[in-house]
Amino acid sequence: MSRVVALIDGEHYPPVVRFALDSLREDHEVLAVAFMGGTEKVDLDGATDVYGVPVVFAADAHQALRDVILQYRPDEVVDLSDEPVLSATDRFRLASIALGYGVAYRGADFRFDPPKPALITRTPALEIIGTGKRVGKTAVSAYVARRLKAAGRDIVVLAMGRGGPAMPELIRGDEVSLTTEDLLVLAAEGKHASSDNYEDAVMSRVTTVGCRRCGGGMAGETFFGNVPQGAALADSLGKELIVCEGSGAAIPPVAADASILIVGAGRGVTYVRDFFGPYRLGRADAVIIANAEEPVASPADIEELVAAIRLQREDVPIAVTTLRPRPIGSVSGKRVFFATTAPEGVLPTLVEYLEIEYGCSVVASSPNLSNRTLLREDMRAYQGRFDVLLTELKAAAIDVVAAAGAEAGVPTVLCDNAPVSTGGTSIDDVIDYVTDTALLRERARRGK
Numbered sequence: 001m002s003r004v005v006a007l008i009d010g011e012h013y014p015p016v017v018r019f020a021l022d023s024l025r026e027d028h029e030v031l032a033v034a035f036m037g038g039t040e041k042v043d044l045d046g047a048t049d050v051y052g053v054p055v056v057f058a059a060d061a062h063q064a065l066r067d068v069i070l071q072y073r074p075d076e077v078v079d080l081s082d083e084p085v086l087s088a089t090d091r092f093r094l095a096s097i098a099l100g101y102g103v104a105y106r107g108a109d110f111r112f113d114p115p116k117p118a119l120i121t122r123t124p125a126l127e128i129i130g131t132g133k134r135v136g137k138t139a140v141s142a143y144v145a146r147r148l149k150a151a152g153r154d155i156v157v158l159a160m161g162r163g164g165p166a167m168p169e170l171i172r173g174d175e176v177s178l179t180t181e182d183l184l185v186l187a188a189e190g191k192h193a194s195s196d197n198y199e200d201a202v203m204s205r206v207t208t209v210g211c212r213r214c215g216g217g218m219a220g221e222t223f224f225g226n227v228p229q230g231a232a233l234a235d236s237l238g239k240e241l242i243v244c245e246g247s248g249a250a251i252p253p254v255a256a257d258a259s260i261l262i263v264g265a266g267r268g269v270t271y272v273r274d275f276f277g278p279y280r281l282g283r284a285d286a287v288i289i290a291n292a293e294e295p296v297a298s299p300a301d302i303e304e305l306v307a308a309i310r311l312q313r314e315d316v317p318i319a320v321t322t323l324r325p326r327p328i329g330s331v332s333g334k335r336v337f338f339a340t341t342a343p344e345g346v347l348p349t350l351v352e353y354l355e356i357e358y359g360c361s362v363v364a365s366s367p368n369l370s371n372r373t374l375l376r377e378d379m380r381a382y383q384g385r386f387d388v389l390l391t392e393l394k395a396a397a398i399d400v401v402a403a404a405g406a407e408a409g410v411p412t413v414l415c416d417n418a419p420v421s422t423g424g425t426s427i428d429d430v431i432d433y434v435t436d437t438a439l440l441r442e443r444a445r446r447g448k
Contacts, residue, residue: 001027002028002075002076003072003074003075004024004028004030004075004076004078005033005068005069005072005078006020006021006024006077006079007036007065008036008051008080009035009036009037010035010038010042010044011038012041012080013041013042014041014050014051017051021053022052028078030053031053031054031074032053032056032068032072033053034055034064036061037060037061038081056068056071061086061090061094062094065077065098066101069097069098074103075103076103077105077106078106078107089274091107092275095279096278096279096282097278098112098114099115099219099276100279100282112218112219113219114219115220115221115251115253116253117254118227118228118253119235123241123242124438124439124441124442125241125242125438126242126257126258126259126434126435127245127246127251127258127259127260128141128144128244128246129246129261130246130262131249131261131262131263131271131272131280132249132264133248134264135262135267135291136417136419137262138245139290139323139419140321141157141196141200142200143204143418143427144243144260145157145206146204146206147431148243148431149206153240153241154239154241155206155241156206156207156209156234156237156239157201157204157206157209157242157243158211158231158243158244159197159200159245160210160211160222160230160246160252161211161212161213161247162213162247163212164192164196164197164210164211164213164226165191165195166226167229168209168210168211168229170207170208170209171197171201171208171209172207173202174205174206174207177202178198180402180412180414184398184406186398187399187402187403193397193399194393194394194395194399195210196245199394202393203414207237207239209230209231211227211230212225212226213226213227213250217250220251221253222250228254231252231253231254241435241438241439251280256283256438257442258434258438259283259286260284261280261284261286261288262287262288263290264290265291265293265296265305266296266301268301272305273311281312284316285316285317285433286316286425286430286433287313288318288319289302289305289319289320289321290321290323291322291343291346292322292423293422295343295345306320306424317424317430319427319429320422320423321419321421321422321427322419322420323417323419324417324418325350325392325415325418327390327414327416328415329413331359331390331413333359333360335360335361335385336361336362336386336387336388336389337364337365337366337379337386337388337389337390338366339365339369339375339379339390339392339401340365340367340392341369341370341392341394341395342367347367350365363385363386364386369391369392369394369395370395370396371396372395372399372400375400375401379400383408386410387410389402389404389411389413390414390415391414392415
């Protein structure tokens with residue numbers, strides 16, 4: 001019999017609530033109720049023992065839920081409240097709190113279960129998760145890996161993606177350098193050669209384990225995947241740290257000792273304030289805001305986003321960053337066609353940066369790396385006018401860009417996205433802090 005606490009309100013007549021609680025007791029042990037608010041049908045100056053269980057009151061509904069969970073440690077929260085006391089937005093926030101404590105949350109026609117780790121590794125685990133796709137998560141993960149490697153740490157990156165391998169794939173990126181030609185061979189074998197594990201291995205030259213997943217729940221659970229098997233493989237390597245990279249808004253099903261949340265600046269406050277944004281934010285030991293520049297996000301937009309984070313997490317370190325292209329091969333003196341997933345409005349800034357920093361002439365650029373039809377049209381429009389193809393290792397980078405380059409005898413140079421701090425805590429300090437936190441927590445859980 002599961003142990004539950006219920007959420008009630010004063011818009012329901014107390015005997016009706018008591019009737020519901022008695023019905024709930026047929027299948028559950030009802031420990032207590034938390035009062036969410038409302039006064040129409042209840043006398044708060046009178047006795048509350050009419051409910052037949054202890055009643056928890058607090059200054060607001062959020063605190064009442066926290067208090068009842070911490071006091072009674074239930075398996076599940078059952079929401080017996082309703083409009084107008086709790087709106088749909090309120091319920092998502094309450095569900096985020098419950099899930100943050102590892103407690104399921106359900107109501108009349110909905111149920112949310114906390115994502116549960118399928119594996120607790122012996123190796124310390126640092127997770128990097130995002131609020132969605134195209135928020136710079138893989139770029140940040142690759143940068144984290146490079147910084148940790150430069151600091152002398154022996155790490156493995158565990159990557160999960162919608163294009164990952166059928167069986168967990170180990171790549172010794174610290175020992176073997178994958179070239180564009182190698183990736184073309186992999187693509188010819190039917191593999192998604194632009195998957196995150198290849199990007200991490202190529203850009204950071206670290207050991208990676210690639211996995212696949214399909215389907216993503218609102219709180220980050222995945223429907224199907226082989227990540228637990230990949231995590232077990234990563235754990236068997238004897239590394240100092242596993243960097244677990246999420247996919248889109250999906251969270252790796254591995255118990256994390258510390259967490260970095262990547263928030264896309266252009267997505268707005270909704271992604272941290274509403275739905276399960278508060279749950280992801282509650283997991284975070286640090287936040288990195290990516291793509292924080294115009295026209296993606298104005299200074300006012302970024303300020304509003306930081307304020308929304310601070311409203312929920314006053315203590316969390318926040319690094320404000322943007323991304324800049326970093327070719328991993330020479331493009332100096334070349335006429336370049338540049339393919340990217342960056343928003344079209346940012347292209348002039350990226351093109352100018354490439355020309356100044358790397359001495360090339362960008363004759364054309366395309367933001368359509370994730371749209372093969374439009375990308376092919378862009379490349380055909382400039383055919384014969386470029387000496388080098390420069391592309392991020394994402395989406396259609398290999399099967400379209402590099403393949404077309406090989407056919408035309410034009411070399412393809414792969415391009416990293418390097419995060420650059422523009423405000424808040426520096427990204428390097430964030431990485432160092434969260435890494436130290438993960439290592440300390442791992443030692444604590446093992447009683448070292």
